[in-house]
Amino acid sequence: MSAPAPSFATILDIYTRMLKIRRFEEQVGQLFAQGQLPGFVHLYIGEEAVAAGVCAALRDDDYIVSTHRGHGHVLAKGGDMRRMMAELFGKATGYCKGKGGSMHIADFAIGMLGACGIVGGGIPVAVGAALSAWYRGSDQVAVSFFGDGAANEGSFHESLNLASTMRLPAIFVCENNQYGEFTPAHRAMNIRDIAGRAAGYGIPGVIVDGTDALAVYTASAVAVARARAGQGPTLIEARTHRRSGHAEGEQAFLAGQEYRSAEELAAMRAGDPLARLHRTIVAGALIPDAQLEELDQTISQAVAEAVAFARQSPEPALESLYEDTWV
Amino acid sequence: MPRKTYIAAIREALAEEMRRDARVFLIGEDVRIGVFAGTRGLHAEFGDRRVIDTPISELAVAGAGVGAAATGLRPVVDLMFGTFLYLAFDQIANQAGAMRYMFGGQTTLPLVYMVQNGTGSSAGHHHSQSVHPFFMNMPLIKVVMPSTPYDVKGLLKAAIRDDNPVVFLNHLALGGQRGEVPDEEYLVPLGEAAIRRPGSDVTICAAGLMVHHALKAAQLLAAEGVEAEVIDLRTLKPWDEAAVLASVRKTRRFVAVDESAPVCGAASEWAATVAEQAFADLKAPVRRVSGKPVPIPFSPVLEKAAIPSVAEIVVAARHCCTQ
Numbered sequence: 242m243s244a245p246a247p248s249f250a251t252i253l254d255i256y257t258r259m260l261k262i263r264r265f266e267e268q269v270g271q272l273f274a275q276g277q278l279p280g281f282v283h284l285y286i287g288e289e290a291v292a293a294g295v296c297a298a299l300r301d302d303d304y305i306v307s308t309h310r311g312h313g314h315v316l317a318k319g320g321d322m323r324r325m326m327a328e329l330f331g332k333a334t335g336y337c338k339g340k341g342g343s344m345h346i347a348d349f350a351i352g353m354l355g356a357c358g359i360v361g362g363g364i365p366v367a368v369g370a371a372l373s374a375w376y377r378g379s380d381q382v383a384v385s386f387f388g389d390g391a392a393n394e395g396s397f398h399e400s401l402n403l404a405s406t407m408r409l410p411a412i413f414v415c416e417n418n419q420y421g422e423f424t425p426a427h428r429a430m431n432i433r434d435i436a437g438r439a440a441g442y443g444i445p446g447v448i449v450d451g452t453d454a455l456a457v458y459t460a461s462a463v464a465v466a467r468a469r470a471g472q473g474p475t476l477i478e479a480r481t482h483r484r485s486g487h488a489e490g491e492q493a494f495l496a497g498q499e500y501r502s503a504e505e506l507a508a509m510r511a512g513d514p515l516a517r518l519h520r521t522i523v524a525g526a527l528i529p530d531a532q533l534e535e536l537d538q539t540i541s542q543a544v545a546e547a548v549a550f551a552r553q554s555p556e557p558a559l560e561s562l563y564e565d566t567w568v
Numbered sequence: 569m570p571r572k573t574y575i576a577a578i579r580e581a582l583a584e585e586m587r588r589d590a591r592v593f594l595i596g597e598d599v600r601i602g603v604f605a606g607t608r609g610l611h612a613e614f615g616d617r618r619v620i621d622t623p624i625s626e627l628a629v630a631g632a633g634v635g636a637a638a639t640g641l642r643p644v645v646d647l648m649f650g651t652f653l654y655l656a657f658d659q660i661a662n663q664a665g666a667m668r669y670m671f672g673g674q675t676t677l678p679l680v681y682m683v684q685n686g687t688g689s690s691a692g693h694h695h696s697q698s699v700h701p702f703f704m705n706m707p708l709i710k711v712v713m714p715s716t717p718y719d720v721k722g723l724l725k726a727a728i729r730d731d732n733p734v735v736f737l738n739h740l741a742l743g744g745q746r747g748e749v750p751d752e753e754y755l756v757p758l759g760e761a762a763i764r765r766p767g768s769d770v771t772i773c774a775a776g777l778m779v780h781h782a783l784k785a786a787q788l789l790a791a792e793g794v795e796a797e798v799i800d801l802r803t804l805k806p807w808d809e810a811a812v813l814a815s816v817r818k819t820r821r822f823v824a825v826d827e828s829a830p831v832c833g834a835a836s837e838w839a840a841t842v843a844e845q846a847f848a849d850l851k852a853p854v855r856r857v858s859g860k861p862v863p864i865p866f867s868p869v870l871e872k873a874a875i876p877s878v879a880e881i882v883v884a885a886r887h888c889c890t891q
Contacts, residue, residue, distance in 0.1 A: 304639065337672035347671040354638055355671055359662050365628045366663060369635020369643075376593065376617060376641060383635070396658070399628030406623060565673035566708060567806075568731035 247458050249527055251297055255454045256518050256533075258293035260540050262313040263515050265322055266485070268544045269312065269329060273489040279331050282343045285313030287452075287484030290514035291416050292317035294457025295384060295477075298465050304352045304374075304383040306367035308416075309344045310483075311356030314386055318353045320346075326547035332554035339557040340565070352381075360421070361387060361394030364413070368400045371411035371474075382410040382468040390421025392435045401442040401476065410468035412461070413476045416451065418483035423491075423500045436478035444474050451479030452514040455521070482509045569748040574714075577721035577749050578606035578738060582644065584753070585728040586614055589642060592728055595620040596629060596646030596682075604684055604743055607646060630656030630681065634663045637679040637733070644728060650685035650699035650737060657702075664733040665706035676731040680724075685713065686777055686827050687864055687871050688741025696740070696864040696871065698828035703735040704805045704837065710734040710758060711804040715779040717747035719802055722756030730758060739776040761808035763815070767797035770821040770885045773812055773838050775801040778825045778876060785881035794889050804834055809841055816842050820851040821888040827875045830858035852891035855884040 247255070266284045273282050285292065288310070296305065296317035307314040315325055320336075328335025329343055336346050347355035354370055357363035367385030374381035391397050392415055404411040415435050419426050432438075439446025445467075449460040457479055464475035484506075488494075522528055572580070579602075586592050594607055594614075600621050602608030611619040622629045626647055633645040647653055653660065660681065668675055687696045703711050710732055714720035720738060727734040764779060765786050774782040779800040786796040797815050801807050816822050822842045824835035835856040842854050857876040864874055 304635075306635070335672070337670060337674070340672055341670045345670045347674055349638075349671070349674040354635065355667065357663075359658055362631075362658055362662055365631020365659055366635040366638070368628060369632035369637070370639050371635070372632050373636040373639040373641050376636070396627050396631065399623070399625035400631070402623055403625055403628045403632065407620070565669045567710075568668075568676050 247455050251458065252455065252522065252527060255293045255297045255458060256522060257536060258296065258317045259289040259454060259515050259518060260537060261316045261322070262289045262292065264540050264544045265316060266312060268548060270485065270489055272548070278329055280342050281488045281490065282329065283310040283488050284485035285310055287509060287514065288416055288418060288481045289313055290454035290457055290518070291414065291451045291479045291481055292386070294454040295414055295461045297458050298461035299382070299384065302352060303381050304354055304367065304370040306354045306363040306370065306383070306385050307356040308363060308386055308388060309356065309358050309360070310388070311344065311346055314356070315346055315348060315353055318348070319351045320348050320353060322543055322547040323550040326551040327554045330551040330554070331556070332551055333557040333561070334550070334554040338561060338565070361391035361396040363387065364391065364396045364400040368404045368409060368411055371404060371409035372407065375407070375409050380469045382412060382465055384412045384414055386414050386416060388421065389415060389417040389419065389426040389435060390429065392438065393429055401439070401444065401474065404474040405442040405444045408471065408473035410471070411474040412464045412468055413474060415476065415478045416481055417478050418481050420483055420487065422487045423495070434478065436476055439476035444476060446476045446478065448478045448480065451481030452512050452517060454514060454518050481514070482512065484509050569750050571746045572717050572749040573743065574717045574720050574738070574745045574747070575605045575743045577717040578724060579608065579610070580749070581721040581724035582607060582610060583613065585725055586610070586618060591640065591642045592644065593618040593620065593641065594644045594646060595622060595633065597622055597624050597648060599646050603648060606738065626652050626655035627659055631659040631663060633679050633681070634659055634667065634677065637677045638667065638675045642678040642728060644680045644682055646682050648683060649695050650683045651694050651697050653681065653683060653699055653703070653735070660703070660709065660735070661706055665709045669708060677733045678731045679733045680727050680736050681734070682736045682738065684740040685737035686739050686741060687875050688739070688777065690866060690868045690871055692866040693863040698859060700737055700804055701828050701833050704834060705832070708733065710806065711737065712758060712802070713737045713739065713776040713804055714802060715739070715742065715776050715800050717745060717749045719756050721749055722754050723758065723802060726755045726758050737776070741777050756802065758803045759806045759808060760802065761811040762800045762802060763797060763811070764800050765796065765798040767795035767819065769795045769819055770823060770888050771797045771799060771812065771815040771819045772823045772825060772881065772885060773799045773801060774825040775804055775834070776827065778827055781876060781878050782825055782881055784878045785885065788878065788882050789885055792886070794885060796885055812838065812842065813846050816846045817849045820849055822850065822854045823857060823881065823884045823888060824854065825857045825876050825881055827859050829861045830856060831861065833858050852888040855888055857881050857884050
């Protein structure tokens with residue numbers, strides 16, 4: 242099955258999603274560095290092409306399940322910056338009323354079934370959403386985002402096998418950013434291609450350049466069409482890089498130890514997915530520069546408004562501690 | 569009233585709820601065959617879509633239940649043995665047991681995890697443990713442990729209709745037990761205890777197989793002139809504190825009997841609650857009779873010794889009554 246090349250509208254759509262993620266995450270990084278956010282945050286900078294490319298291939302009523310590095314997935318699926326920023330501040334107006342935080346953001350109204358603080362923990366949940374679509378006779382699909390680290394969890398293997406045996410409309414998107422926390426993937430697995438693991442479960446495994454948003458979109462569109470047609474799951478390995486660290490403020494855990502070389506970091510910056518798509522758009526003279534600049538300003542303004550909204554929002558009332566327990 | 573087995577009552581509950589609500593389905597390893605017969609025959613009536621055999625992948629199946637429940641279905645996930653829940657622990661503790669709260673009430677999770685719990689088949693440690701305390705400790709999980717055919721049917725139907733995740737623990741040793749089960753529809757509400765035997769001298773609180781041990785102990789105690797009141801909690805969480813406290817305020821003595829190990833076991837929770845809430849009413853210190861702190865041994869003789877015996881319950885109750 243092949244997918245048509247993305248239209249101009251789709252390219253602009255993908256770029257907009259990526260830019261939202263980039264500007265949001267840059268702001269979150271600054272807020273964290275200033276000590277304004279409780280807990281810890283994992284930024285999606287450098288990986289935007291994956292979430293944006295995949296989600297642009299989805300319908301609004303499709304499901305996604307995310308990871309501990311989940312802000313990008315929420316925005317790519319159409320989430321609200323204000324409610325997400327408020328959640329990062331732990332405020333009552335946040336997506337989860339301040340009870341979830343960065344690693345537990347969900348927006349069920351847009352099919353975003355939750356970020357997950359456990360590596361690989363979201364994969365079975367996505368299989369359940371796919372099962373639900375199949376059971377109800379709907380043609381919705383469910384996407385599970387996870388990292389290279391999760392590909393070594395039992396949940397990954399069990400989930401691919403279960404989804405394959407049931408031919409469920411599930412799409413497994415491995416964001417191979419080459420590090421599980423601080424350990425490089427090559428020390429955590431004796432294979433190079435995670436996509437090759439798909440063969441063990443009798444499903445297609447596809448490797449895609451995860452810094453090329455349009456390639457991600459095309460690969461996703463193929464997997465989505467396959468899933469909607471009842472042909473079962475696909476494993477997509479999107480090779481990307483984590484330009485931010487594992488977690489913001491990680492220097493405190495690292496205590497002076499380095500795990501990535503200056504050359505590696507420079508190569509990551511050179512391979513920036515947002516700049517890449519920007520170049521594509523400019524080279525193709527798809528949109529005037531001024532319009533792209535205007536888009537950036539609009540998004541940056543929305544991020545600033547989200548921060549203001551979060552700051553002005555109230556702390557959760559102490560009574561809410563016992564709310565949202567049993568129905 | 570017709571008499572049916574505990575297992576037959578489970579099957580009736582599942583079939584009735586699946587007929588009643590198209591969102592209810594059964595998923596797990598060998599649910600078509602029905603290893604314990606609780607699910608046997610359902611595939612013939614409901615077909616592949618609603619009686620789903622899975623690979624032996626407890627973690628993925630438990631999580632698939634979460635995903636399905638979060639998107640509008642009402643799964644009954646059959647994981648066979650209580651000990652197999654350990655393989656699914658992440659999905660139950662981190663997802664099912666937290667999702668609604670963690671996401672600010674955005675979803676409900678009408679989800680039942682059904683297993684066989686406890687000793688009784690000399691199957692060794694990996695198939696014989698009493699795992700309920702682990703799940704009692706998870707804030708958003710309900711825990712049910714029926715002791716009779718009547719209750720297992722009514723409680724399972726109520727659990728399936730409940731909008732919260734429920735760990736439903738059928739007792740391994742009770743599957744063949746017969747009792748009255750009406751053909752007419754009924755529910756047994758979660759969270760309500762039953763007084764199995766009224767008495768004035770000591771309250772014995774138990775669930776599952778231990779209810780039967782407690783009733784035997786009560787007979788022996790009666791011969792000594794001690795009238796024990798036996799309370800079957802039926803639901804371990806939320807548990808019927810009011811029923812237990814009312815009984816203790818009458819009898820003024822309390823024995824908690826539970827098959828699980830003593831440290832943070834169910835009996836510990838009941839005993840602590842009675843000590844906190846009814847201390848002034850007590851004539852004697854509360855007593856716990858718990859499983860022994862050992863892995864469950866294979867030998868039938870040792871297995872029996874590893875859980876509370878009728879004699880131990882009698883001794884504990886007698887001890888309370890002589891103070």
